[in-house]
Amino acid sequence: MLAIESLTTRYGSIAALRSASLRVGAGEVVGVIGPNGAGKTTLLNSVAGLLNPAAGRVLLDGGDVTGAPPDRMLRAGVALVPEHRRLFADLTVRENLLVAGITATARQRAERLEEMAELFPVLGDRRETPAGYLSGGEAQQLAIARALMSAPRILLMDEPSLGLAPALVDLVFDLIGRLAAAGHTLLVVEQNAHRMLAACDRAYIMRSGEIATEGTGRELLERSDLFDTYLGPAE
């Protein structure tokens, strides 16, 4: 479904992403892991249209969408759950979701609101609460629900467990499992390497702007050498 070919993205003279290639098949959960500053966020933002790559291609079902702006990517079925969530703090939970459903009809929006309340009961309960009053775990659920409001074909998630208490990290990975079981296609950036490898079909390990290695989650979990080299001590 998604293919990234030799993608390079620069901040001025610094290439934060260097000739990275990866693919995500329909219904797959693919992880991207690696240390701070490896270029993971740059990779996702380059796909979502927030950054304009200097070289390489982003292909969606074989069609070239390289450098397309975020609204076009969203309409093409690519939704991003950004790092730090970036919710509208003054808008209620319901309003945050309705704004995100802008590509849908009024009826689809109403249906999806109900679906989100089922998938995230806490959001149903807090419908009229301004997003700025939510706890970290609730805010992360809202950020994910907001991305799902556009009924994306592929969901890009940037560090969904970052800064959450252990019980909420469990909730995020449980949710990834449920979305996968429901047939969603996910590309997930995570620093929590063990949990991500256990939750994904395949993963790519990034270092210094490059894809250093790839494999199934199971294969990579068994490679203690990778943990020593790229990911810190194995648990």
Ligand code: ATP
């Ligand atoms: P983290 O987990 O810390 O977010 P990451 O793997 O997502 O790390 P990126 O955020 O993509 O890494 O950053 C990759 C490199 O690009 C880093 O060296 C970072 O300092 C640099 N970088 C990121 N954003 C900018 C920017 N706006 N301007 C200049 N350099 C940047």
